[in-house]
Amino acid sequence: MIFYDCSTAPNPRRARMFIAEKGLEIETREVSIAKGEQLSEAFRAVNPRATVPVLVTDEGTVLTENMGIAAFLEARCPEPPLMGRTPDEKGLVLMWNAIVEQQGGLPIADTLRNSHPAFKDRAIPGPSNYAQIPELAQRGKDRVARFYDLLEARLTESRFLAGDEFTLADISAFVFVDFARVIKMRIPEGNAATTAWFENIKSRPSASL
């Protein structure tokens, strides 16, 4: 297998953590988004949609998107489970993962990509250019504030997002929360449950990769 990673971007980090939590070591190639390598001809021969992460399986299947990579690895290497054991647990993991992507990951990306000069005309990842929309950056910040409320409410009632066990949903949320420093939206002071959950996950070896 070959894993195409990017050390500075949140979505590859989610896949990197998932791989580490499975105890796997996969040959890894760095794709520097800072240098625009995801748009190179060489990389687009691997993934024409010009995004990382990518996992090429032993069968030669090219998997993009965190969901594609996670679903493959969970089926190929079931232990330890990161996407639930029972049907109800499996549902809760993908439910919370989707909530975290839509209410956390997307607004953080909206804010960064629609405000930072480095993303001028790069408001959306992929091969096509899109102009920044400044109103979307502000809306993103408003949404991230509400995302922190949502996280705190959930983590006050549950040890991890999908229940008692650490899962894919926690990986996604942890990576997005950590990345939100780039838009200066850290966990609000006083959000004790979220802070404790974050520090707990930060202490896992997979979080330091």
Added chain:
Amino acid sequence: MIFYDCSTAPNPRRARMFIAEKGLEIETREVSIAKGEQLSEAFRAVNPRATVPVLVTDEGTVLTENMGIAAFLEARCPEPPLMGRTPDEKGLVLMWNAIVEQQGGLPIADTLRNSHPAFKDRAIPGPSNYAQIPELAQRGKDRVARFYDLLEARLTESRFLAGDEFTLADISAFVFVDFARVIKMRIPEGNAATTAWFENIKSRPSASL
């Protein structure tokens, strides 16, 4: 089990099709978004995030988000498989489903919700109000045009999105393409592979529910 549906909205329709493809009949309650019932106190006691679809399992687990409902049903009722059999297939299904959600579903929703008067201050689903951003409606249309290119390229080389079998990814894409009529973005004339794929799925009993 109880399924909370809305007959006019695309996301509940995806879950409805998935349930029908599994051959299941689940007690269903209609939540009228046109009447704002998703924001009612009664429904928010079920789903505080005020979105449909929702599936309440026999164990009482409240599952929101299409991914949560699909993951649960696939584990609970494995046949016929709609999320792949092998690890590689499972990866491809969730990969294509994610691509379709991000490159198709989201821009269609962006266009509708940021332009239509019925969605004034309702640019994002859920309990909080957000003002419309007209630039986002235009960007959505540009993105949907590229989504149609992407679909046509994929369906020229593959019978269904994730391979030879009909899956969750086809359900998502079919529902979004059908819904794109509301923003007047039908399958472009000449996109023969997409048109054939669409008509094929439209003939399934689950598509008429």
